[in-house]
Amino acid sequence: MKALQQVLPEIEEKGATLVAVSPQTAAASLATQNEWSLGFAALSDPGNAAARSFGLVFTLPDYVRPVYEKFGIDLKAANGDDSFELPISATYVIDRSGTVQWAHRDLDYRTRAEPSDILAALDRIQGD
Secondary structure (H helix, E strand, O other), rough: HHHHHHHHHHHHHHHOOEEEEEEEOOOHHHHHHHOOOOEEEEEOOHHHHHHHOOOEEEEEOOOOHHHHOOOOOHHHHHHHOOOOOEEEEEEEEEEOOEEEOEEHHHHHHHOOOOOOHHHHHHHHHHHO
């Protein structure tokens, strides 16, 4: 999110809007937006409804849950449910007609879309 915040001016110069979507409650999403001083919206996806429609949802295995707790991550409180469901990391560039023009998905939460790839996808859309 911090890397995206850094390129936000370039994204906006290209006429695009950046939005983060999380299964966190609206209050938790707003807290994240404020804590990280994000200049873009951090929207709530209760129950992973949007993530589920993109086929991105998985259930956190029982053996991993104590690790989250050890790091002070309370998924039940943050997400407002006890499903232990999370979306995999995904980034989409969607054109004005609602068509996905570029996508990045990775099962490894540490692998995120490169901001330069997002900017390149936006350039391709502008060139059409």
